[in-house]
Amino acid sequence: MDTPKTSIPDLNSTELYINREQSLLEFNVRVLAQALDEGLPLLERLNYLCISCSNLDEFYEVRVASLLQMAEMDSTAISTDGLSIHEQFEKISGKAHELVAEQYRVLNDVLIPHLESHNIRFLKRDNWSDSQKAWLEKYFNEELLPILTPVGLDSAHPFPRILNKSLNFIISLTGKDAFGRNSGRAILQAPRALPRIVQLPTSETDSGPYDFVFLSSIIHAFVNELFNGMAVKGCYQFRVTRNSDFFVDDDAIDDLLLAVEGELAMRNYGDEVRLEIDANCPEETVNFLLARFELTPDRLFLANGPVNLSRMQAIYAMVDRPDLKFTPFKPSLPSAFGRNKDIFACIRKQDILLHHPYESFAPVVEFVRQAAADPDVLAIKQTLYRTGVDSPIVAALIKAARSGKEVTVVIELRARFDEKDNIGLAAKLQEAAAHVVYGVVGYKTHAKMCMVLRKEGNTLRNYVHLGTGNYHPKTARLYTDYGLFTCEKELSEDVRRVFMQLTSLGKVSKLNKLLQSPFTLHHGLLKMIDREIEFAKKGKPAKIIIKVNAVVEEQAIQALYRASQAGVKISLIVRGICCLRPGVPGVSDNIEVRSIVGRFLEHARIYAFMNGGDWAVYASSADLMNRNMFKRVEVCFPIADKKISERILNDLKANLKDNSQAWLLQSNGQYLRATPGDHPVFQVQTELLKDLSQ
Structure with missing residues (x-):
C-alpha cells in the first residue's frame, strides 16, 4: 500500500495573509484599549483616546484615499489576502464604525465621569450657571463674533470650500435677511486659530479650577447673533476628511522642491473621503451634505460629541495635575x-x-x-x-x-x-x-x-x-x-x-x-533567514527575533513561513501592521507575533539571527514593507560589538517576557492582551525605565 503524500502548503495562498488595512485598524483598537486601562493615569488615558482618533484621521487621509485612487485605476485589483477593493471597503467601513462608536462610548461613559470625579469638567450648555453663561456670551461677542464669517447658501453664495479636518457648522434658518433672501441654510467655518476648548476663569464665574467648554458649544449657544432678524432652527457641527497623500510624478518634474510646494498647497482640498457630523443632525441635512461631498453612506460617521476628539489632547497641558499623568523621568547619559x-x-x-x-x-x-x-x-x-x-x-x-x-x-x-x-x-x-x-x-x-x-x-x-x-x-x-x-x-x-x-x-x-535598500537590504535579510533554515535542517538550534513597526512585504513573509516549516523558532515584535498569519498548522506553527503598546511608541527596527550561536544583530531604519525594501533609501547596520549586541538581545528577550502591555496576534487576525496569570507583572518599558533612566 502506497504511503499518502503530504501536501505542501502553497505559500501564495490568500488564506495565509492578513489584510493590511484591517491590521492597521486593529492597531488602533489596541491604542484605544489603553484608554480603558485603569492602571494608567487618567489624563494619559484621555491622550490614548485622542491618539486613536488622530490615527484614524490619517488612516482615512492616506490608506482609504489610496484605495479609492486604486479603484479608479483598476477596480479589479485583488489584495494579498484575496479581497477585492469593494470587499476591503466593506470590511474597513464596518471596523471603522465599530471603532468610532467605541471611542465616543469611552469618552462619554468612562472618561468624562472619571474626569468629573477629579473636578475636571466639560460643561454642557444646559448646565451653565448664570455667571458662566454671561462670561461665555461676552467671550463670544468679543473673541469670536468679529472673526466668524457665516455664508448663506444661494446662487450668489455657493457652498464654500471646506478645509481638510476643519470644524464647520451647517445652520438651518427661517425668515428673510436685509435683502429679502432666505436660502434656508448657511455654512459657518470655525477659523483654525480658535481654541477648540475654552477654560472658564474661576475669578469671573462660579467655576471650578478645571471647567471647560467646547468651542462648538459656545457657537451653538450664541449662533443667533450671526443672523440678525432670522431664526436658527438647527446648528450642527461637521468635519470632512480629505485625501492628503499627494502625488508627485517623478518622471515629469524638473524641480522637486517646486513640485512638492505646489502639491502641498492643494492638500487641504483633496478629494473627500469621510464625513463626520453631529449625531442629532436631521436626515435631510445629512443627505444634503453627503450629496454635496459626493460621499456614500458607508463613509458617514455620526458623532456623539465633538467631531474632532483628537483636539481634546489640549487638556493635558491645560490641567496641572501631576497625579493624573505619568511620573516624569530624566533620561540617563551612558x-x-x-x-x-x-x-x-x-x-x-x-x-x-x-x-x-x-x-x-x-x-x-x-x-x-x-x-x-x-x-x-x-x-x-x-x-x-x-x-x-x-x-x-x-x-x-x-x-x-x-x-x-x-x-x-x-x-x-x-x-x-x-x-x-x-x-x-x-x-x-x-x-x-x-x-x-x-x-x-x-x-x-x-x-x-x-x-x-x-x-x-x-x-x-x-x-x-x-x-x-x-x-x-x-x-x-x-x-x-x-x-x-x-x-x-x-x-x-x-x-x-x-x-x-x-x-x-x-x-x-x-x-x-551596511545593507542598503533598494539594493542589498532585501536580499541580505532573506539570505540570513535562509541561513537559519540551513541550521535547522542540520538539526542545530535556529532562531530569529525581529522587532519592527510593520510586516507587509510578501517575499519576506514567505521566507519566514519557510523558516517556520524547517523548525526555526521565530519571534516577531510588531507594533502596527502585520500581514503574516501566525499559528497556521504546517506553515507558521513556530512563529509568535506580539505587539507592545505602552507609554512610549515602539519604533526601533532590529533584525537578530541566531547564526549557529554567534548571533548576528542588525539595527535599521527599515521595516519589512515593500516601500522600505524597494522604494526608499534605507540602511541596516550590524552591531559588531559583542557587549552591545548582547545588550540589544536582552532588550528583545525582555520584550518577549512582557505579560501586561503585550498583545498576541491570533491566527484569525485578532489580538489578545497578554495577562500575568500567576506570574509577577512584567512590563518591558517600565523595567527599562528603572534600569536605564536616572
Whole structure:
C-alpha cells in the first residue's frame, strides 16, 4: 500500500495573509484599549483616546484615499489576502464604525465621569450657571463674533470650500435677511486659530479650577447673533476628511522642491473621503451634505460629541495635575561618555549605543554641535527625514556651514505631513551656504545617518551616528529607538559611500558591512533567514527575533513561513501592521507575533539571527514593507560589538517576557492582551525605565 503524500502548503495562498488595512485598524483598537486601562493615569488615558482618533484621521487621509485612487485605476485589483477593493471597503467601513462608536462610548461613559470625579469638567450648555453663561456670551461677542464669517447658501453664495479636518457648522434658518433672501441654510467655518476648548476663569464665574467648554458649544449657544432678524432652527457641527497623500510624478518634474510646494498647497482640498457630523443632525441635512461631498453612506460617521476628539489632547497641558499623568523621568547619559566632554575621544575608545527615550538624545545633538565648533572637523554630512522646526541639530549645521565647514544635508521633502517644515529647513540651510539635496528622484531617503570627517594628525577619520529613528529631540522622548556611535573604518566608509550615492551620480557602490535598500537590504535579510533554515535542517538550534513597526512585504513573509516549516523558532515584535498569519498548522506553527503598546511608541527596527550561536544583530531604519525594501533609501547596520549586541538581545528577550502591555496576534487576525496569570507583572518599558533612566 502506497504511503499518502503530504501536501505542501502553497505559500501564495490568500488564506495565509492578513489584510493590511484591517491590521492597521486593529492597531488602533489596541491604542484605544489603553484608554480603558485603569492602571494608567487618567489624563494619559484621555491622550490614548485622542491618539486613536488622530490615527484614524490619517488612516482615512492616506490608506482609504489610496484605495479609492486604486479603484479608479483598476477596480479589479485583488489584495494579498484575496479581497477585492469593494470587499476591503466593506470590511474597513464596518471596523471603522465599530471603532468610532467605541471611542465616543469611552469618552462619554468612562472618561468624562472619571474626569468629573477629579473636578475636571466639560460643561454642557444646559448646565451653565448664570455667571458662566454671561462670561461665555461676552467671550463670544468679543473673541469670536468679529472673526466668524457665516455664508448663506444661494446662487450668489455657493457652498464654500471646506478645509481638510476643519470644524464647520451647517445652520438651518427661517425668515428673510436685509435683502429679502432666505436660502434656508448657511455654512459657518470655525477659523483654525480658535481654541477648540475654552477654560472658564474661576475669578469671573462660579467655576471650578478645571471647567471647560467646547468651542462648538459656545457657537451653538450664541449662533443667533450671526443672523440678525432670522431664526436658527438647527446648528450642527461637521468635519470632512480629505485625501492628503499627494502625488508627485517623478518622471515629469524638473524641480522637486517646486513640485512638492505646489502639491502641498492643494492638500487641504483633496478629494473627500469621510464625513463626520453631529449625531442629532436631521436626515435631510445629512443627505444634503453627503450629496454635496459626493460621499456614500458607508463613509458617514455620526458623532456623539465633538467631531474632532483628537483636539481634546489640549487638556493635558491645560490641567496641572501631576497625579493624573505619568511620573516624569530624566533620561540617563551612558557611562561610556564618563566625564570626558570630548565626544570624539569617547567614540574612538569604543562603539557607544544609545537607547531612547531611556537614555538621553543629548549626545546626538552634542555630536553635531562639537563637530560644528571643532577646527579639526572638515565636513559634516547628515540625512534629515523628520527633525522639527526648531531643531538644535539644524542650528548646529547652520553654524558649521557659516564657519566655513563643508556641510551637506540630504532632506527628504516628501516626509508625509512634515513637507512644509522640511521645505523651511532646506531654505534655512541653503541661506547658510550648506549643500542641500533632496535625495534620489523616485526614492524617499529614510536612512538615519550623520557623518563627521575629522583631520587627526596626518590622517582623516570618519565618525558616524546611525539610528533607527529620526533626528528629532522631541520624539526621542516619546519613541523607543536605538542609535549607534562608531568610527570603525569599514562601517564609516560604507556611510561615506552611501552619502556619495545620494549626492552624486554613478554606479552602486559595493559596501563592506551596511545593507542598503533598494539594493542589498532585501536580499541580505532573506539570505540570513535562509541561513537559519540551513541550521535547522542540520538539526542545530535556529532562531530569529525581529522587532519592527510593520510586516507587509510578501517575499519576506514567505521566507519566514519557510523558516517556520524547517523548525526555526521565530519571534516577531510588531507594533502596527502585520500581514503574516501566525499559528497556521504546517506553515507558521513556530512563529509568535506580539505587539507592545505602552507609554512610549515602539519604533526601533532590529533584525537578530541566531547564526549557529554567534548571533548576528542588525539595527535599521527599515521595516519589512515593500516601500522600505524597494522604494526608499534605507540602511541596516550590524552591531559588531559583542557587549552591545548582547545588550540589544536582552532588550528583545525582555520584550518577549512582557505579560501586561503585550498583545498576541491570533491566527484569525485578532489580538489578545497578554495577562500575568500567576506570574509577577512584567512590563518591558517600565523595567527599562528603572534600569536605564536616572
